[in-house]
Amino acid sequence: MAKNILTRRALLAASGAGTSLNILRSGTLYGEEPKALDKLSVAFIGMGGQIQGHVANILNQGQNVAAFCDVDKRQIDNSKKRHGNKVNKVKEYEDYRELIEKEKSVDAVVIATPDHWHAPICRAAMKAGKHVYCEKPLTHTIKEARELRELTKASKVVTQTGNQGSASSNLRRSMELIAADVFGPIREIHVWHPKHNWPSGGVRPAGSDPVPKGLNWDFWCGTAPVRPFKESIYHPAKWRGWYDFGNGFIGDFCCHSFNLALRSLSLDYPSKISFTGEGLGTETFAKSCSVKYHFSKNKERSHDVALNIYTGGGKDVPPDHAVEAAVKTFGSLPRVGCIFIGDKGMLSSGLWNSQCYIKMNGEEKYIGEGNHDAAKIVPKTIPRSRGHMHEWVDACKGKGKTFADFEHGGHLTEIGLSGIVALKMQKEIQWDGQAMKVKGHPEADVYIGKENRKEWL
Numbered sequence: 001m002a003k004n005i006l007t008r009r010a011l012l013a014a015s016g017a018g019t020s021l022n023i024l025r026s027g028t029l030y031g032e033e034p035k036a037l038d039k040l041s042v043a044f045i046g047m048g049g050q051i052q053g054h055v056a057n058i059l060n061q062g063q064n065v066a067a068f069c070d071v072d073k074r075q076i077d078n079s080k081k082r083h084g085n086k087v088n089k090v091k092e093y094e095d096y097r098e099l100i101e102k103e104k105s106v107d108a109v110v111i112a113t114p115d116h117w118h119a120p121i122c123r124a125a126m127k128a129g130k131h132v133y134c135e136k137p138l139t140h141t142i143k144e145a146r147e148l149r150e151l152t153k154a155s156k157v158v159t160q161t162g163n164q165g166s167a168s169s170n171l172r173r174s175m176e177l178i179a180a181d182v183f184g185p186i187r188e189i190h191v192w193h194p195k196h197n198w199p200s201g202g203v204r205p206a207g208s209d210p211v212p213k214g215l216n217w218d219f220w221c222g223t224a225p226v227r228p229f230k231e232s233i234y235h236p237a238k239w240r241g242w243y244d245f246g247n248g249f250i251g252d253f254c255c256h257s258f259n260l261a262l263r264s265l266s267l268d269y270p271s272k273i274s275f276t277g278e279g280l281g282t283e284t285f286a287k288s289c290s291v292k293y294h295f296s297k298n299k300e301r302s303h304d305v306a307l308n309i310y311t312g313g314g315k316d317v318p319p320d321h322a323v324e325a326a327v328k329t330f331g332s333l334p335r336v337g338c339i340f341i342g343d344k345g346m347l348s349s350g351l352w353n354s355q356c357y358i359k360m361n362g363e364e365k366y367i368g369e370g371n372h373d374a375a376k377i378v379p380k381t382i383p384r385s386r387g388h389m390h391e392w393v394d395a396c397k398g399k400g401k402t403f404a405d406f407e408h409g410g411h412l413t414e415i416g417l418s419g420i421v422a423l424k425m426q427k428e429i430q431w432d433g434q435a436m437k438v439k440g441h442p443e444a445d446v447y448i449g450k451e452n453r454k455e456w457l
Contacts, residue, residue, distance in 0.1 A: 037397045043067040043106045043130075045096050045121055046113030047075040048236055050135060052082055054110050057389040059086050066106050069093040072235070073214030094216060096121050100128045107131060108396055112162070114239045115246045116224050119144035120457055122406075126157050131396045133389070135162035136255035137247065138409040142417045142436055143449035149410035160392040160402040161409025163255040165352035167388035171260055173369055173380070174349055174356050178264040180378045182358070183342030185303045186265060190318040191257040191338045192310040193249055193351060198241025200248065200312070201279020201287025205230055223452035241284045247420045248285020249311040253351060254416025255409060257338045260353040261307060262412055266300035269433020270307070270415065273422040277316065280426050288312020291419040309419070329357070329365040345374070421447045 040063040044051055047070040058065055065083075068076045068090050076092050093099040099106075108131035111121050119139040125132050138161050139145040152159055165171050178186065208228030211217045217229045224244040232238065240246035261267055270293040279287025293307040310316045317323075317333075322341060326348060327333050336351040345360035357366035360374055369375040385391050385403065395402045414433065421438060422429045424447045430439040438444035 037107055039064060040108055040393055040396050041066045041106050042108045042110060043069065043099055043103055044110045044112070045069040045099070046111060046117070047079045048112060051110060051112035052079065054112065054133070054389060055079065055083055055087070057387070058110070058393070059083065061390065061393055063393060065090055067091040067093055067099055067103055069096050069099045071216040071219040074212065075236070094219070097124065100124055100130070108133070111135060115140040115251060116244065117222055119148060120223060122148055123151065126151055126155050126159070129157060131158040131392075133160045133162060133392050136409065136413070137251045137416060138255070138406060138413040140247070141448065141450050142414050142421070145410040145413040145417070146436060148406050152406040152410070158392065158395045158402060159406040160388070161255060161404040161406060161412070162388070163259055163404055163409065163412070164388040165256050165259060165354040166404040167385040167391060168352070168354035169384045170356040171349070171353045172382040172384060174260055174347060174353065175264050176381055177347070177356070177358070177369065177375055177378055182345065182374050182378060183340065183347055184344035186340050186342040187303060187305060188322065188341040189261055189305065189307045189338065190310070190322040190341070191253070191308065191351065192318050193253060193336045195288065195312045196241070196249060198238055198248065199233065199284045200241050201282060202284055203282055205233060219456055222456045225453065243283055243285070243424070247417060250291065250309065250416050250419050255412045256352045257309070258307065258412055258415055260349055261305070261340070262408070262415065265305055266298060267295050267305065267415065268298060270294055270418055270431050271296040272428065272430055273419055274428040275419070275422055277423070278312070278314070280423060286312065286423055288314050288316040289423065290316045291422065293415065293419060325359050325364065325366060
């Protein structure tokens with residue numbers, strides 16, 4: 001089998017080392033070369049729980065927090081209380097379009113809305129010349145991911161997908177070990193997570209509840225069809241289980257757990273996707289499921305790869321041969337995880353690909369890579385990161401390059417969401433990723449893109 005070896009040029013390209021980046025001041029998408037920034041002015045859109053760490057990170061880096069935007073005034077108020085005097089001059093907006101139009105001095109935008117809002121806001125910000133950090137998955141549909149990938153290629157703005165494990169030294173170390181052929185050809189990957197607390201395998205409740213004061217529910221639904229508001233069913237935090245707004249566990253974690261595989265195994269698109277599960281065919285993500293993405297060999301990789309993802313528990317767990325060493329090592333099966341199985345050995349990278357435990361053939365247990373002889377001989381070739389948000393801020397200032405731009409994040413999202421197409425169709429599919437088509441099933445197109453309400457675009 002051909003070794004999966006990264007060249008020095010490829011490693012430098014992946015890491016951004018030795019490169020320079022032309023940076024736009026806000027206002028143009030394809031304009032003249034701008035000056036680098038000394039201090040970044042950042043606006044935040046979608047003020048739920050996830051974004052709070054990003055606000056703190058930007059503040060701790062000494063950048064300017066310029067504006068908060070949310071269709072729920074309560075979330076803005078809670079954010080201002082949380083960060084106190086550090087944000088007492090922040091501007092408040094309900095409408096992201098108004099923010100982008102009025103805040104000409106804003107250089108960059110952080111987006112942490114529900115998934116169905118990611119693509120429209122990213123697109124508007126990029127076209128206005130704003131640098132963008134967007135939470136994962138990058139988009140709600142495959143078609144949106146492809147559109148943002150294309151826009152990224154044409155744009156001079158700096159982008160970063162919020163799969164924070166990309167900044168982990170262990171992910172980068174795992175890349176080096178795989179490139180050095182420590183594990184031999186990797187043929188299987190197994191990812192698992194127990195059941196989430198989102199709605200799953202069910203239908204929407206009847207009736208409606210009063211819309212809380214300060215929440216623009218129609219705007220929250222946005223591009224998705226409007227439905228009656230129900231307390232604690234959609235907003236806050238439960239939206240990901242509903243297909244109109246999110247894509248369940250796969251949408252939540254594909255950009256984390258598939259990250260190392262995409263970077264290291266020359267994955268393009270799965271050729272076939274199959275699954276088992278319960279609670280399929282509803283408005284929500286499955287009650288439980290196991291989804292297998294089959295990647296056929298290609299010009300860079302002389303063997304097939306099976307990427308398996310399991311959630312919900314019950315029968316939907318990895319096979320014994322994939323996890324027995326983890327049980328022996330950690331005393332029980334970790335609650336979440338990701339394991340790579342090669343011809344020479346195994347790598348346990350964790351759900352965020354931010355761990356690096358090695359077990360070679362003939363060994364019973366995993367050992368941390370720093371203490372394993374097989375890893376000690378492999379040099380470090382990929383620059384390490386100060387942090388995912390730091391990397392984005394530095395790139396916005398003209399220093400280096402991001403590690404998870406929208407081209408990478410979009411590709412991850414396309415792979416993950418192809419599994420959602422199979423689950424929605426409730427059948428095994430043959431996937432043409434380049435064309436974004438299910439072979440022989442044109443009716444699948446409605447799951448690859450979607451018709452948006454345009455009132456809030």
